[in-house]
């Protein structure tokens with residue numbers, strides 16, 4: 246009987262010890278989990294949607310952006326801040342959202358719409374600082390240029406450029422605009438640069454200073470009436486320049502470093518081959534948008550050059566990132 250009483254006592258003690266143990270472990274777990282939760286919230290700056298399942302199954306890893314991060318412009322107090330895909334606040338420069346969109350932030354706010362030059366890069370900015378096009382100064386670039394248009398194949402070429410978000414420069418003759426107004430409007434609206442190739446494709450070295458200026462002004466006025474912009478660059482017909490021309494022209498003159506001779510051979514394969522063989526970082530490629538074979542070649546040239554890592558840029562973009570231009574000077578390339 247006494248033995249039995251002792252056994253019951255022992256059993257009760259054992260049960261008490263076990264129950265106390267269970268309670269202690271449970272309390273300890275709760276403490277650890279609370280600590281983790283607060284540590285988690287503070288690292289992620291309150292941007293992670295916390296819930297128990299997430300806390301116990303997925304340890305926080307800032308290197309793995311996931312659906313928990315709300316990126317882009319987020320409300321904070323009475324204003325907003327830009328949060329990138331890593332959950333970090335961006336106060337200055339370029340930020341990327343989790344869905345891969347780039348935004349330009351200036352002093353904590355969206356950058357102004359339009360062209361922004363930042364650290365030798367060009368960013369075109371739309372609403373809320375969203376970057377619609379970027380050109381990086383330290384990456385290779387090529388300027389495709391088309392002369393003697395607007396013409397029959399201009400829009401076919403514009404379609405290809407649009408498909409790849411590539412930009413080019415069109416040196417136009419004022420006398421042809423009336424017949425292809427829509428092509429010129431598209432050149433402007435789609436972000437290309439319209440350059441001056443004189444009103445009637447005149448060899449400028451053969452003209453008087455007065456006539457040189459008249460040739461440029463006529464085309465300039467036509468472009469301004471149609472698009473609201475003035476031409477900033479001249480391509481002298483035939484590339485012909487002398488001191489008289491330099492003195493008469495109040496804008497930079499852009500010749501070329503890669504001559505496809507498309508107007509001469511009228512062969513798409515030859516045009517493509519010449520571009521593949523001779524194009525380097527900073528090259529200016531000469532083609533003609535009145536040639537059917539050129540419109541054909543452009544369908545291969547654009548993906549070929551992009552595939553080789555070149556950015557396809559306007560003369561304006563390339564000159565801005567590669568030292569600029571002076572009125573009356575002639576440029577053949579913009580090698581870094």
Ligand code: NI
Pocket residue numbers: 392393442446482483
């Ligand atoms: Ni020409």
